[in-house]
Amino acid sequence: MDYSNFIYLKEELSLIAVIVILLLYDIFGSKKSLNYFQPAACLLFAAHILFTCCPAGQTLAIFGNIPPADQANAAASVYPTFSGMYNLFPLGSIIKTILSVGTLIVLLQARDWLEEEQTRVRRGEFYMITLFTLLGMYFMISAGNFLLFYIGLELASVPMATLVAFDKHRNHSAEAGAKYILTAVFASGLLLYGISLLYGTTGTLYFTDIPAAINGSPLQIMAFILFFAGMGFKLSLVPFHQWTPDVYQGAPTPVTAYLSVISKGAAAFALVTILCKVFGNITEHWQPILFWITIATITVANLFALRQQNLKRFLAYSSISQAGYIMLGVISASATGVTSLLYYILVYIFSNLAVFGVITIIERRSGKETIDDYNGLYTTNPRLSLVMMIALFSLAGIPPLAGFFSKFFVFAAAVEQGYYWLVFIALLNTVISLYYYLRLVRAMFINKNENPVAAIRSDNYTRLGLLACSAGILLLGILSIVHGEIYRHAVGW
Amino acid sequence: MEELHLEYYLVASAIMFFAGVYGFITRRNLLAILISIELILNSVDINFALFNRFLFPGQLEGFFFTLFAIGVSACETAVAIAIIINIYRNIRNIQVKNLEQLKD
Numbered sequence: 001m002d003y004s005n006f007i008y009l010k011e012e013l014s015l016i017a018v019i020v021i022l023l024l025y026d027i028f029g030s031k032k033s034l035n036y037f038q039p040a041a042c043l044l045f046a047a048h049i050l051f052t053c054c055p056a057g058q059t060l061a062i063f064g065n066i067p068p069a070d071q072a073n074a075a076a077s078v079y080p081t082f083s084g085m086y087n088l089f090p091l092g093s094i095i096k097t098i099l100s101v102g103t104l105i106v107l108l109q110a111r112d113w114l115e116e117e118q119t120r121v122r123r124g125e126f127y128m129i130t131l132f133t134l135l136g137m138y139f140m141i142s143a144g145n146f147l148l149f150y151i152g153l154e155l156a157s158v159p160m161a162t163l164v165a166f167d168k169h170r171n172h173s174a175e176a177g178a179k180y181i182l183t184a185v186f187a188s189g190l191l192l193y194g195i196s197l198l199y200g201t202t203g204t205l206y207f208t209d210i211p212a213a214i215n216g217s218p219l220q221i222m223a224f225i226l227f228f229a230g231m232g233f234k235l236s237l238v239p240f241h242q243w244t245p246d247v248y249q250g251a252p253t254p255v256t257a258y259l260s261v262i263s264k265g266a267a268a269f270a271l272v273t274i275l276c277k278v279f280g281n282i283t284e285h286w287q288p289i290l291f292w293i294t295i296a297t298i299t300v301a302n303l304f305a306l307r308q309q310n311l312k313r314f315l316a317y318s319s320i321s322q323a324g325y326i327m328l329g330v331i332s333a334s335a336t337g338v339t340s341l342l343y344y345i346l347v348y349i350f351s352n353l354a355v356f357g358v359i360t361i362i363e364r365r366s367g368k369e370t371i372d373d374y375n376g377l378y379t380t381n382p383r384l385s386l387v388m389m390i391a392l393f394s395l396a397g398i399p400p401l402a403g404f405f406s407k408f409f410v411f412a413a414a415v416e417q418g419y420y421w422l423v424f425i426a427l428l429n430t431v432i433s434l435y436y437y438l439r440l441v442r443a444m445f446i447n448k449n450e451n452p453v454a455a456i457r458s459d460n461y462t463r464l465g466l467l468a469c470s471a472g473i474l475l476l477g478i479l480s481i482v483h484g485e486i487y488r489h490a491v492g493w
Numbered sequence: 494m495e496e497l498h499l500e501y502y503l504v505a506s507a508i509m510f511f512a513g514v515y516g517f518i519t520r521r522n523l524l525a526i527l528i529s530i531e532l533i534l535n536s537v538d539i540n541f542a543l544f545n546r547f548l549f550p551g552q553l554e555g556f557f558f559t560l561f562a563i564g565v566s567a568c569e570t571a572v573a574i575a576i577i578i579n580i581y582r583n584i585r586n587i588q589v590k591n592l593e594q595l596k597d
Contacts, residue, residue, distance in 0.1 A: 146558075147557065154565045154568070158565075161572055161576065165576050168579050171583050171584065172595060174576060174580045175580065175594055175595055176595060177576045178573075178580055178592065179592070179595075181576055182523070182530065182573065184569075185527075185534075185566075185573065186517055186530050186533070188569075189537065192534065192537040192562060193510055193533065193536065193540070195537075195558075196540035197540070199540075199541060199555060199558070200543075200544040203549045205558065245595075249595050
């Protein structure tokens with residue numbers, strides 16, 4: 001057997017190494033040395049990001065062994081390995097790095113929660129389960145075959161249920177866990193039935209071989225709809241979104257943060273990969289479906305977000321509508337579309353994690369989580385309010401913050417494909433979303449309150465995480481090199 | 494003896510699938526919902542083995558997918574049952590109507 005293929009799996013192998021080292025440390029470390037578990041885990045994971053962040057092409061140049069058969073594919077810069085089971089391509093490496101950076105911020109923000117007495121003994125598990133879900137997303141993104149895709153998807157969603165139910169003594173957490181696992185398994189059942197019909201009509205599971213056999217027969221359309229319904233559950237698109245608010249509210253807040261950005265970003269990218277590579281021939285069949293789903297997602301989620309009082313539920317609906325904007329990048333299905341999708345995910349990770357970082361720390365220290373509790377926050381916690389304000393402005397898309405540019409690129413990609421109505425409706429919804437994001441800003445800065453949340457001293461990990469998020473929000477929009485660099489790799493995709 | 498055609502099996506698996514979907518929507522007990530989902534997953538397994546056996550006898554992709562799908566669905570069931578047991582410990586009940594702390 002030729003083991004040189006494993007070089008292509010650099011990112012996955014490095015992540016597995018991190019997980020194994022942490023596992024051994026957690027099991028065999030003495031009680032005293034385990035005090036350093038969290039800094040060690042964060043540093044190790046940061047080292048993993050640095051090791052894997054150089055794009056795929058450079059790795060191959062270092063090892064210099066592109067097989068002759070792949071020379072033709074080198075133009076499209078996709079390197080199929082393990083006979084096409086696994087694809088290495090620059091965009092995949094980029095999104096993996098983006099998701100890893102987001103995960104690192106979540107790990108930093110989760111530290112305070114993990115120091116709690118009930119979770120303290122299980123904190124090692126939190127890191128390992130989180131990294132395992134990330135590993136699943138890695139495989140899902142790079143899969144070249146439906147089998148590997150399915151296993152990656154399950155590896156990303158089954159451990160996620162255990163994370164949601166992590167606070168096992170809290171009723172809310174267990175209830176949210178049950179709702180999550182049942183909908184997730186139901187969704188993967190739908191998805192699998194779709195894949196089985198696809199296999200029945202094409203006779204293969206490889207992404208590269210399927211397009212030749214796709215002819216738009218009714219059975220294949222049915223297969224696509226079932227597949228898309230399954231992915232819609234994972235991405236929480238309307239009308240598959242019902243589980244989202246409950247799960248987001250019940251789950252521990254750091255897990256909610258992870259669920260709302262990282263797993264959503266990975267699913268969106270995997271969806272656009274499959275739509276382009278596998279269903280690229282029947283674009284005229286799936287674009288109308290996506291069109292209506294996108295409109296429904298943005299509009300319905302916005303209308304529901306208006307009447308939420310609980311902050312986590314409010315953010316759940318906000319994240320559903322953000323998923324709608326991400327779908328604008330998916331529906332374009334072009335190089336510009338994919339670039340804007342990646343950029344949107346990157347900016348969304350920073351903005352949403354900043355909001356969740358503030359909410360986590362305030363919920364931990366004062367136990368308050370409704371919008372009215374945030375009245376007058378600025379008088380006692382000016383810096384936290386400021387970070388929250390920047391992040392909310394970025395989510396709403398106000399220039400010159402990064403959120404404006406990410407929305408702009410997504411709209412531009414959709415307009416390029418001629419979706420004028422879609423962009424118009426999305427723009428109207430941006431105005432609605434401005435109202436509910438600003439409601440929170442108003443609560444913090446303008447509303448008077450007799451006894452606001454007491455002044456909070458956050459721990460250094462949370463500070464570091466919030467600092468990284470704020471820097472990302474402020475700088476990403478101005479540094480045009482980020483978008484340009486992603487686009488350079490997306491050309492010819 | 495006449496051999497059964499592909500369609501008979503397909504109809505059986507389709508009935509299983511939709512029975513599972515129906516059960517998922519109408520059942521009011523967490524374990525019954527889980528069983529309904531298992532019906533869906535099993536109908537998928539039948540489909541894969543079936544297409545492989547009848548339409549593409551020269552390859553093994555479908556059978557392998559079936560094996561993997563069975564393994565993964567076992568993991569899912571294990572996690573789901575663990576969470577349901579946790580709920581039972583907390584509220585001594587696994588009826589859906591008692592899971593209503595999280596709502597608008």
